[in-house]
Amino acid sequence: MKVKKSFNFILATALTLGLAACSGSSESGGKNTSASNYPTKQVELIVPFAPGGGTDAVARAYADAMKNHFSEPIGVVNKTGGGGAIGFTEGINAKADGYKATLITGDFAILPNMGLVSFNKDDLKTVAQLNADPSAITVSADAPWDTVEEFLEDAQKNPEKIRIGNAGTGSIWHLSAAALEDVAGTKFSHIPYDGAAPAVTALLGGHLEAVTVSPAEVSAHIDSGKLKMLAIMTDERLDKYKDVPTLKESGVDLSVGTWRGVGVPKDTPQEIVDILTEASKKAVEEETFINVLDKMNLGLIYKDDKGFREVIDNDYELFSSLIAKSNIKQQ
Template sequence: MTQPSPKSISRRTASSFLALGAVGGAFSSRVFAQAGDYPSHPIELVVAYGAGGGTDVLARAFSDSARKHVSQPITVINKPGASGAIGLSDVLNAKPDGYKIAMLTVELTTLPHVGVIKFSHEDFAPIALLNADPAAITVKADAPWNTIEEFLAAAKKVPGEFRVGNSGAGSIWHLASAALEDKTGTKFNPIPYPGAGPAMLALMGGHIEAVSVSAAEVTAYVSSGKLKTLAVMADKRLKGYESVPTLKERNIDLSISAWRGLGAPKNTPPAILAVLKDIVVKTIAEPSYREIMDKQNMGFAFGDEAAFKAVMVRDNTYFKNLITKLNFKLG
């Protein structure tokens, strides 16, 4: 079973976003007038995972690049725990006034089906899709396995002993390793962490054998020679990882990606959402934003609110079916 990639919509939706941005001052003046004095104080952008992971990197890139396009700072707040449920719940329980928004992740379409959360993507108003990245299997640079075949063969000799770190129980990276187990007849010992960053630190410290987080999240450590990626769960090889094979090249039919984007509680006034969308349009065109994305090898996949909603609906169905097939329940 494979997951369709959100990147297929990136060029079309990015073009439409940039075209919207070209409307310029008239649009900006109109939406700001309708929203009154919003924003009159800092906006909190909640990241439901720890510092150092892909979601945190994306949020901070967006916050920094948005400075010249919003009158108040967008402050990144990390609220990790329960595979993202704590941070997302904090946003949903806040007043829907635009002053507390979330960096939504694909876990919104996984956690409801494993019994971790009672809410879903339908409880958020999508603002914009910002990113999509595939999972990868990464080990320490001095690990004895140099191919995914060697890694899986070694894991099969000691069923349930190879510790594979992820960004939380029921997270997309936990599901990625579970799907790999299913496809290859391997049994891992999944180890949850409050984000990809802590999982990578555990790997470098020798506490686990591998991580199943995205290739983008391990880029800095792979580049510095501390880690090595054995395979990516993508339809084709990734930029910056041209020498790393996909699982499909190794006859493992598996492709799983994560996406991230901005969202607000669903009752947020349309005029406030319009201001936030206007900020996004300008921010994604900033060279500094694109430079950070490129440096981190993060997938550039934009979508407006309609396209973002369509991705969430699609993946909700996909992961519901996958979780049912794997009998993957936590709560």
């Protein structure tokens, strides 16, 4: 089976919340702020999700690693709610002087495309991408499929028979399965849960046939032999799972994943962005940062401000197309 259509996008949890976001505070002083002595005080890093998760871990590891390359400390502040919308909105509306940054996740791309907020992808200026993780097709260890080819063949012959759990309607893990439907000519039953962890629990309990979450979210159960990973939705095999093929190896040209990075209000002077980007590049090379991501099975991928902007722009457009095809946009 050869499928030529390719998707590379990012999606995340969608909630029915419409929050208006202005393009930046009127007192931001974006054009008047001098970078000659930046920074002179602590920088606040907004994390739009609760402590303890992968996003929070990346943010805190980043803040810690920046100590050796940034003259002032970075304080992590969790601002939760609205699938990330509350934290993103605060970051967008902050004074554009480099002293309030935001840990951007894929939710920043999904919320506008779902019609849930008023802000758009250009309301935060990118600093650096820090992380990326692919979606993976994971099933029970005693499932009847030993290869992704067998899994997809069964799905093609039996539309909607295979129940795939996700982290909520419109989430990255929902739409990664929807993308697989689109490129492989299958039809699944999509079962939403309040996060990836409950979906994985449902799979362990025999209430699902599969999940399309990240390797990090199933790694413990893979290691214990309770689950097996049939394929990874990325361009190359992962070092930790070298025996797990990519979908592309099976002729399904699909790469889907999530990412995390740093952004600042859009009117922030480029000179300040350059300082943050340069320090960020050095920070992600710190052993402490590498070890935290490795321990949590999170992928480390660095891109500078321009590279990160390209990732967001490309994923945003492809995501918009898939949302329309999936007919799940909020009315």
